[in-house]
Amino acid sequence: MGWERLEKIVGKENVILEDIDLLCYARDLTPYVFKPKAVVFPLNTQHVSEILLWANKERVSVTPRGSGASFTGSSLPRNNSILLDMSKMNNIKEIQPENFLAVTEPGVNVDKLNKHLRKFNLFFPHDVGSHAVSTIGGMAASNAHGHHGLKYGPIRNWIRSLEVVLPTGKVIRTGSKVLQSNCGYNLTQLFIGSEGTLGIITEITFNLAPIPPHKGTIGLFFNDLENAINIVPEIIKSGANPSAIEFVDKTALESVNNVENLGFPEAEAMLIIDIEEFYRDLLEERIKMVMDVYSKFKGKKFQVATKENESEKLWKPRLDIDIAMAKKKPGYREVGLAIADPCVPLSKMSHVINEIRYIFAKHNIVSGILAHAGVGIIHPAIFIDVNDKDQWRELKDAEKEIVDVVLKAKGTITGEHGIGIVKIPFVEMELGETLNIMRQIKAIFDPNGIMNPGKLALDVKVRDSPEHIAFQNYYMD
């Protein structure tokens, strides 16, 4: 299949054809299995360009991959694609502290970048759940959003410029390295979140921020869910400037609290609020602002942490639900499908969360509800026995009902993870005619449709196919 050409471009050691190795690239958090035809490691932009030139000519589809930590199947190689593993393009090319700017290759891991940035007292503040492995390229291609997105926003707000290789092999640069550029269409933003369907990002220029030295975490406990959600806009209005307001429902709180013996009070809901400041007294002032708001909600159960280990403990109900559920429900595992990250207006959050809980209860689905409450992104953590067809069927039914609730609340089916494969059946419901415009845009960049096929509902309308499901008892759409 022309592997010699690829071997000539990147070297034999960077073209993987062994079946056993290919199999290991076939999975992510979704139920899907797509084994690549080959895994290729480009080492530089020239390699990517030559690979795409060849692939376009041979009509071989190409799927780029960072660390394969997607929740959506976005980096699974559908349609017999070859997989471009970008992890060896991992150079930090430039740091300009005075311009708060970094230039990296796509395979740079965000934690390693931040370790490198410490000496400049700067950081890249996008702490996605998979930060230990996530690559800057993967985060850009999926427009990642970290736990502290309330203050720092999604990654798209931070990227100034991209180098992208188009399917023709042509290398283009979008945007500018300066802070502001109004020169024409904003192609940078077009490529961010495009999940590798338009081209391959080979260099990213982005903003850096000074590291706030003082950090505090507040844990607030509530006796009813509505208060926990209604307080969120009040905290934002108070001027306390939190970097994160995270929501944890009763099930998640109770599970982690019991399994890890954290000693937190029983509650219907918990909020975890992070504040980051440059002065200690300002931090204390901001914490007081939050507590003043909480007192107006007649809140009495709270914990405040200004030491790292204490903060880590307060974050556990938000981060350790999988550990707790593994012990509480042996044989169950987390699955996301299309309802892992809806985003709704803040004013509709409590309504939507209550509806989601009602739907899960109706379908007997084990779940805990987590949320980036300051932003409106809801993360239902769903646990099923993947060997039980009935549970898959119930989950699929619940999925449709939840998408309906989210769209009726004028929300979006994805505030964070993107579309990939899992959300394909619901994209047209949200986008309508706009999806056709997206398809036209795709055709401009990629007329032969070689770039990451089977994603974003651009070229397919179905997500499930029997030969590409990992679990024997999966319930097909």
Place this chain on the structure above:
Amino acid sequence: MTLETVKPVIMECVSCGLCRANCPMLEDVKLESATARGKLIICYSLLTGNLQLSAKVAERLFQCTACKACTEVCFSMLDIPKVVEAARSVLVEKGLVPKTIRDMLISTMKYGNPWSQPKERRTNWLKDLEKLNLKILSDKEKTETIYFVGCTPSYDHRCQEIAKSIVKVLSKVGVDFNILGNEELCCGDSALRVGEKGLFDMLAEKNLENFKRHHAERIVTTSPHCYNTFKNEYPVENAEIEIQHYTQFLADLIDKEKIKFSKRLNKMVTYHDPCFLGRYNGVYEEPRKILESIPGLTLIEMDRAKKNSFCCGGGGGRMWMEETSDTRPSLNRAREAVELKPDIIVTACPFCLINMQDAVKVINKEKEVQVMDIAELVKKAVYDENKRVKTRFQPSE
């Protein structure tokens, strides 16, 4: 053990890929098959019949140091090394193990140690020790504390220095302890990790018999591997015996002010956490407490320390495999350590000591940095080499 026994763990993996972080084999091999996710996909494929056992499967499944870095970052804290062990046990049954591993197993079975050394030479390391308060236990003699030397410190020339240092320090302090001498047998760690459960069970049975025959109340080990094996892998009857790594034992003696340091060691050191001491057993503070107690010693931490420590590559049976790659775990770890410009890289594990010392040579830093075990530093700081006395102990040949 079969793959079916670990199927629940395999099924629980959500394939999120977090296990890519800090995986020593991924940093070396660069392929997903090196990660825990990759290995669980391979195991799942073996279970479903999508993949058949082969030499290639064996090669991938032996690319694991059992360091538990993956478990540490895993959302569900899955015990990946146990899955790898189960998979390897299937390979052992089929004879699909690397030659060097097979040699190690044969040696362990034949000689009671993985180093292909005769049993009767187990105590040769004691020959040049001076008169110490040390006894080799006779057949049914009772003792409270057995110092379990371990195979590597008994036979490996460099690691014998660790055992000698421990014996000297304990004798100096006046601790009443004994060793098993030539009666000592491999703890079975390597056999277990490569999937030879039958051999492991046999060694465990014999070692437990030994401990019971001497009415041992406490076993102190040189190696974190022996320590972990006795503590967590041996049958429950062993629970009545207190198992300690020597760093725990020494830290306790320092707490009780029984160890008094007479010399300053004006050195900057960085401590490499052995996986089977740290991640497996949470022993992070005792080694540091010892180092911080030694006058003049300054401890600087690597970025990857304690629960995030980066494996030297010696666990999970990898100690017995050929390593030639320029990105093998020990080299990556040594490069990380020398960045801090310490005088000494300190560790508390014979495997780590051998690997790190070799790595420092390979990266041409041996003139700039030493590699030592904590026990050697303690000995230097407490033991006056000039006051020698005649031995009354005669080790067997």
